Amino acid sequence: MAASIIFLFFAIITLAAGILLRRKHRHRNHRLPPGSLGLPFVGETIQLISAYKSDNPEPFIDQRVNRYGPIFTTHVFGEPTVFSADPETNRFFLLNEGKLFDCSYPGSISNLLGKHSLLLMKGALHKRMHSLTASFANSSIIKDHLLLDIDRLIRLNLDSWSDRVLLMEEAKKITFELTVKQLMSFDPGEWTENLRKEYVLVIEGFFTLPFPLFSTTYRRAIKARRKVAEALTLIVRERRKESETEEGKKNDMLGALLGSGNRFSDEQIVDFMVALLVAGYETTSTIMTLAVKFLTETPLALAQLKEEHDQIRSKKSNSEAPLEWSDYKSMAFTQCVVNETLRVGNIIGGIFRRAMTDINIKGYTIPKGWKVFASFRAVHLNPDHFKDARTFNPWRWQSNTEVTCPTNVYTPFGGGPRRCPGYELARVLLSVFLHRMVTQYSWYPAEEDKLVFFPTTRTQKRYPIIVKRREDYNKLCKAQ
Numbered sequence: 480m481a482a483s484i485i486f487l488f489f490a491i492i493t494l495a496a497g498i499l500l501r502r503k504h505r506h507r508n509h510r511l512p513p514g515s516l517g518l519p520f521v522g523e524t525i526q527l528i529s530a531y532k533s534d535n536p537e538p539f540i541d542q543r544v545n546r547y548g549p550i551f552t553t554h555v556f557g558e559p560t561v562f563s564a565d566p567e568t569n570r571f572f573l574l575n576e577g578k579l580f581d582c583s584y585p586g587s588i589s590n591l592l593g594k595h596s597l598l599l600m601k602g603a604l605h606k607r608m609h610s611l612t613a614s615f616a617n618s619s620i621i622k623d624h625l626l627l628d629i630d631r632l633i634r635l636n637l638d639s640w641s642d643r644v645l646l647m648e649e650a651k652k653i654t655f656e657l658t659v660k661q662l663m664s665f666d667p668g669e670w671t672e673n674l675r676k677e678y679v680l681v682i683e684g685f686f687t688l689p690f691p692l693f694s695t696t697y698r699r700a701i702k703a704r705r706k707v708a709e710a711l712t713l714i715v716r717e718r719r720k721e722s723e724t725e726e727g728k729k730n731d732m733l734g735a736l737l738g739s740g741n742r743f744s745d746e747q748i749v750d751f752m753v754a755l756l757v758a759g760y761e762t763t764s765t766i767m768t769l770a771v772k773f774l775t776e777t778p779l780a781l782a783q784l785k786e787e788h789d790q791i792r793s794k795k796s797n798s799e800a801p802l803e804w805s806d807y808k809s810m811a812f813t814q815c816v817v818n819e820t821l822r823v824g825n826i827i828g829g830i831f832r833r834a835m836t837d838i839n840i841k842g843y844t845i846p847k848g849w850k851v852f853a854s855f856r857a858v859h860l861n862p863d864h865f866k867d868a869r870t871f872n873p874w875r876w877q878s879n880t881e882v883t884c885p886t887n888v889y890t891p892f893g894g895g896p897r898r899c900p901g902y903e904l905a906r907v908l909l910s911v912f913l914h915r916m917v918t919q920y921s922w923y924p925a926e927e928d929k930l931v932f933f934p935t936t937r938t939q940k941r942y943p944i945i946v947k948r949r950e951d952y953n954k955l956c957k958a959q
Contacts, residue, residue, distance in 0.1 A: 510842065510843055510844055511552050511561075511843060511844065511845075511846075512547070512548075512550045512551050512552045512561055512843045512845075513546075513547040513548065513551055513552065514543065514547050514551035514552030514553050514562075515552070515553065515554075516552065516553070516554040516559060517553065517554050520557070521554075522553065522554025522555055522557075522559075523553045523554055523555055524554075524555045524556055524557075526539060527539050527553075527555050528933060531932045531933035532931070532932075532933045537857075537860065537869075540562065540564055540854060540856075540857045541857075543562070544564050544857070549563065549564040549565035549568070549857075550562070550563050550564075550565055550568055550840075550841060550843065556585065558849070558850050559846075559849050559850070560831075560849065560850040560851065560852055561843075561845050561849060561850070561851045561852070562851075562852045562854060563851065563852065563853050563854060564854050564857035564858060564861070565841075565858075566858050566864070566887040566888050567887060568840060568841065568853070569853035569854070569855070569858065569887060569890065569894075570886075570887035570894065570895075571840060572830075572832055572851055572853045573830075573853065573890075573893065573894040573895035573897070573898075574894070574895045575895075576832065576895045576896045576897055577601065577602065577605075577896060578835075579834065579835055579836065579838050580832035580833060580834060580835060580838075580851065581601070581832060581833045581835055582598065582599070582601070582831075582832060582833075582897065583831050583832060583833040583850060584598060584599070584831070585685075585686070585689070586689040587684060587685055587686065587687050587689040587697060587700075588685050590689055590701075591681055591684055591685060591700055591701070591704050592750065592753060592754045592757065593708075593746075593749070593750030593753055593754070594750065595746065595747040595749075595750035595751060596750045596751060596753060596754035597609065597612065597751060597754050597755065598754055605896070605897075606896065608751065609896065609897070609900055611732075611735060611736075612732075612755065612900040612901070613900035613901075614735075615661065615731075615732050615735070616661075616900060616901040616903060616904040617903060618903055621903065621904060621907050622804040624730070625661065625904070625907075626801075626802065626803075626804060626807070626907065626911075627801055628657070628660055628661075629657060629907065629908055629911050630801050630802045630911055630915075631801070632653065632656050632657055632660065632667065633653055633908075633911055633912050633915050634799075634915055635667070636649060636652060636653050636656075637915050637916070637919055637920070640920070640946050641946070642945060642946065643925050643943060643944070643945055643946075644922075644943070644944055644945075644946050645940075645941040645942070645943050646767075646768050646771060646941065646942040646943070646944055647764060647765070647768040647937065647938060647941040647942050648941055650763075650764035650765075650767040650768050650912075651675075651760060651761075651764040652672075652675070653764070653767070653912070654759050654760055654763045654764040654767070654908070655671070655675045655678070655756070655759070655760045655764075656671060657759070657908065658755065658756050658759035658760065659671050659674070659756070661731065661732060661759075662731060662732045662733055662752055662755060662756065663714060663718075663731060663732075663733050663752075664729050664731045664733075670710075674707065674710055675760075677703040677704075677706050677707050677710075678703075678707065678756060678757070678760060680699050680700055680702075680703035681700050681703045681704045681707060681753075681757070682700075682757060682760070682761060683696055683699070683700055684696055684697045684699065684700020684701070684703075684704075685700075686933075686935075687700070704753075707753060708749050708753070711749045711752055711753070712745055712749055714733070715733070715737075715745050715748050715749060716745060718733055718734070718737060719737055719745075722734065722737045722738075732752070732755070733748070733752070736748050736751065758899075758901065759901065761935065762826045762827065762905070763905050763908055763909070765824070765826050765935070765936060765937055766820055766821065766824055766826055766905065766909055767908075767909055767912050768937075768938060768941075768942050769820055769823075769824040769826075769930075769936075769938075770816060770817070770820040770824075770909060770913060771913075771916065771922075771942070771944075772928075772938065772942055773819070773820055773823065773824075773871040774816065775922070775923070775924060775944075776871070777871055777873075780816065780871075780873050780874075781917070783812055784812060784813060784816060784913065784917055785917045785918075787810060787811070787812045787813060788810075788813075788913070788914045788917050788918050789918065791806050791809065791810070791914065792914075792918050798918070798919075802911060802914060806914075807907060807910055807911070810910050810914070812873070813910050813913060813914070814876070814906075814910070815873040815874065815875075815876040815877060816873045816913065817906055817909050817910060818873070818876045818889075819871055819872060819873040819875065819876060820871075820909070821891035821892075822859045822865070822889065822891065823859070823860075823869070823871050824936060825855060825856040825859055825860075825891070825936060826891075826935075826936050827855060827891065827892070827893060827899075828854065828855060828856040828932070828936065829852050829853050829854040829855050829856060829857075830852070830853050830855075830893060830897075831850055831851070831852050832850070832851050832852075832853070833848065833849070833850050833851070834846065834847055834848060834849050834850075834851060835847065855890050855891065855893075858888060858890070859889070859890075859891075864888050892905075918949070919948065919949060920946045920947065920948060920949060921946075921947050921948075921949050922944045922945060922946045922947070923944065923945055924942075924943070924944055924945075925943035925944055925945050926940065926943055928940045928941075928942050928943065
């Protein structure tokens with residue numbers, strides 16, 4: 480028995496040494512960026528996950544940048560990876576999507592989104608579908624068609640609030656309902672809420688091992704994904720029949736996908752809508768929550784924001800009067816808050832890509848097949864680019880320095896061919912939400928909550944707050 484254990488030990492050591500020698504031999508002609516590939520198989524994945532599960536994930540990148548420079552080699556999630564905290568290199572990665580680099584996502588995400596999702600599309604089809612998505616979320620569409628719905632649905636949700644509210648959950652309801660309305664023209668109801676509950680299960684499976692046998696969460700996510708696909712397929716088939724008549728045509732995303740000239744299958748359309756619903760649900764709702772959290776912790780900024788929105792509301796006939804495009808365009812300080820929330824919050828911390836060929840950059844070679852990671856977070860929180868970078872300071876956007884900062888330094892929505900097509904819609908949604916929030920309510924945290932960064936950026940307890948109607952809160956304060 481002891482001899483077997485000793486033999487197994489030496490076999491593992493020999494295998495590990497062989498892997499290290501093969502790594503070294505394979506890349507001996509390449510000048511790789513400096514760094515460490517860590518342990519065999521696991522690399523530095525444990526260090527990365529441990530950092531992102533802490534209150535402060537920055538040291539994983541900070542320590543390596545200090546030691547190796549802004550471009551370094553590591554080994555995470557089973558693959559050798561070049562990390563970049565350099566704005567120019569990040570821009571190079573983004574702009575060469577489809578030329579030198581290919582998009583690359585974990586198997587669990589790919590499987591759950593579907594092979595026809597926008598995230599996984601490539602080439603001419605991706606360009607076409609990205610353009611179609613952007614056309615339903617540009618300024619003119621928001622101004623003429625979406626703003627009223629955005630304001631109405633946000634007001635509808637906020638009117639139901641009382642006492643203790645889990646802000647992140649409420650924000651997710653709002654963003655999901657708005658996305659469903661934009662995609663399929665459905666108003667909130669039992670069907671949309673049931674669909675949202677299944678989506679929660681799908682998203683929970685994104686950062687699990689993509690093996691149903693070993694992961695209960697992934698198995699549950701696959702089952703939920705099947706239910707979502709079945710529900711959406713019924714809608715697509717119904718709308719396909721209706722679209723054959725002039726009366727049945729609707730001016731929404733599904734209508735465009737079913738329009739003349741488009742020959743998409745039901746499966747392609749369902750996969751496409753699944754990905755768009757996920758994108759709208761998770762990221763925008765988190766930004767809404769973080770904006771309120773940061774403002775609550777920065778009373779001067781909250782006071783100035785309230786003043787701006789009280790002025791807008793004072794020009795309306797009553798509190799129910801809808802917002803107009805001119806109101807949105809007058810929200811100067813609000814846009815500073817939006818910019819700063821996106822910079823500090825870093826909902827999209829960075830993007831992975833895979834090198835399609837050997838790539839020479841800044842004196843280094845990135846071997847074909849290696850992954851690269853462009854870290855937006857590392858750039859946004861670098862004091863070389865933003866003074867007191869880790870402090871929430873919306874007034875910085877009133878100065879010329881930040882307002883005119885290079886596009887490769889401020890990239891909350893990514894860049895290049897895969898820049899988020901709904902970036903303008905997200906900004907409008909957050910602005911309208913803040914308007915209704917600060918003019919209707921006063922609030923304070925129900926309990927202490929903190930940010931966590933793995934598997935996604937969020938608050939640990941979904942940010943519970945105690946809300947009071949502003950008029951009631953002011954009466955209470957006077958009475959005390």
